Amino acid sequence: MANIAAQRIKREFKEVIKSEEVAKCAIRVELLNDTFTELKGEIAGPPDTPYEGGTFVLEIKVPETYPFNPPKVRFVTKIWHPNISSVTGAICLDILKDQWAAAMTLRTVLLSLQALLSAAEPDDPQDAVVAKQYKENNEMFQITARHWTNVYAGGPNINKDCDDKIRRLADMGIEEHQARVALSSYDWELERATEQLFS
Amino acid sequence: MSGITENTKTSGEPSKENPSPNSSDTPDDEKKDDRMFECNICLDTAKDAVVSMCGHLFCWPCLHQWLETRPNRQVCPVCKASISKEKVVPLYGRGSTKQEDPREKVPPRPAGQRTEPEPGSAFPGFGFADNGFHMSFGIGAFPFGFFTSTFNFGEARPTPAARGTQQHMEEQFLSKIFLWMAILFVAWLLLA
Ligand SMILES: [Zn+2]
Ligand SMILES: [Zn+2]
Numbered sequence: 001m002a003n004i005a006a007q008r009i010k011r012e013f014k015e016v017i018k019s020e021e022v023a024k025c026a027i028r029v030e031l032l033n034d035t036f037t038e039l040k041g042e043i044a045g046p047p048d049t050p051y052e053g054g055t056f057v058l059e060i061k062v063p064e065t066y067p068f069n070p071p072k073v074r075f076v077t078k079i080w081h082p083n084i085s086s087v088t089g090a091i092c093l094d095i096l097k098d099q100w101a102a103a104m105t106l107r108t109v110l111l112s113l114q115a116l117l118s119a120a121e122p123d124d125p126q127d128a129v130v131a132k133q134y135k136e137n138n139e140m141f142q143i144t145a146r147h148w149t150n151v152y153a154g155g156p157n158i159n160k161d162c163d164d165k166i167r168r169l170a171d172m173g174i175e176e177h178q179a180r181v182a183l184s185s186y187d188w189e190l191e192r193a194t195e196q197l198f199s
Numbered sequence: 200m201s202g203i204t205e206n207t208k209t210s211g212e213p214s215k216e217n218p219s220p221n222s223s224d225t226p227d228d229e230k231k232d233d234r235m236f237e238c239n240i241c242l243d244t245a246k247d248a249v250v251s252m253c254g255h256l257f258c259w260p261c262l263h264q265w266l267e268t269r270p271n272r273q274v275c276p277v278c279k280a281s282i283s284k285e286k287v288v289p290l291y292g293r294g295s296t297k298q299e300d301p302r303e304k305v306p307p308r309p310a311g312q313r314t315e316p317e318p319g320s321a322f323p324g325f326g327f328a329d330n331g332f333h334m335s336f337g338i339g340a341f342p343f344g345f346f347t348s349t350f351n352f353g354e355a356r357p358t359p360a361a362r363g364t365q366q367h368m369e370e371q372f373l374s375k376i377f378l379w380m381a382i383l384f385v386a387w388l389l390l391a
Pocket of ligand 1: 245257258261
């Protein structure tokens with residue numbers, strides 16, 4: 001029965017993943033092995049979001065029971081989003097869990113993830129810290145998400161203020177990503193981030 | 200096989216004004232026609248095809264496995280309408296499935312349900328035919344078999360009683376009762 005999964009992915013490659021979105025560079029899928037169980041996905045950050053201009057890489061694992069069970073997907077590119085863990089890249093999205101349906105494809109999954117980037121659901125969070133910031137200090141959330149897009153996903157918007165604060169912490173011997181996480185979590189307040197890092 | 204770029208062709212979806220750049224291997228129209236009969240789960244031409252009440256086509260083995268995977272949430276894999284084993288209709292095309300491999304683990308596809316037409320001998324006096332009332336029950340399981348064989352409306356039968364007579368009145372009354380019973384049964388079937 002394992003073969004139906006491979007068969008299905010093959011057919012998806014042939015027909016379902018449309019040239020249209022590929023042409024727009026909106027979504028992409030690439031095979032990583034010959035058994036069709038591991039794939040690399042890519043989605044473009046949607047326009048008018050802090051993710052605009054970024055390219056987000058996804059790890060896609062196809063279970064033997066696909067398409068009866070959903071593929072396992074996580075963000076490889078670090079991202080600041082209420083429904084995606086800033087630590088592991090784990091995603092909280094209903095269609096990847098109980099709302100999966102066997103007629104869905106990798107294409108619908110990638111498009112749904114792209115939609116998730118446009119419309120976060122902070123009341124069903126994966127990352128509590130991000131979700132809290134999203135709800136209580138949305139402006140700071142936008143700045144942080146845009147900065148992460150710039151640093152990790154190749155987005156165009158450089159934020160000098162963020163970069164400076166990270167450098168200040170780096171000068172104190174803090175690793176760059178760790179500094180970024182601390183600052184992001186404390187609304188870019190240098191003192192509180194420092195306090196947390198050295199406590 | 201790596202990357203989709205060289206493998207993509209036009210999809211099965213309706214938006215296809217612009218032909219795909221590499222559709223040269225098969226004519227596009229032919230492909231489109233084929234896809235109409237593809238299973239929504241394995242994306243291959245449907246084998247032992249069944250169709251759900253919401254109109255979506257599947258291989259019976261595929262749909263069966265989907266229903267087994269989620270026993271508590273029986274929904275159409277395409278539109279998420281509620282579905283059940285009992286309410287799928289098998290499709291028999293010409294040159295149909297008998298020659299194919301017998302399916303092993305999968306239970307046999309639900310049978311098509313067909314009611315024999317019957318000579319209108321039972322209850323000869325009922326006056327359904329005179330108002331051109333026509334009804335057929337395509338659902339054959341036990342208690343309803345009673346209905347279908349009892350009420351073969353619209354069959355040729357002895358002429359109904361003349362209008363206005365006592366017998367005619369009684370027949371109208373009875374026919375209304377049976378009509379209502381039939382409607383209730385149908386409603387019950389749909390809701391069950
Ligand atoms: Zn199928
Ligand atoms: Zn449906």
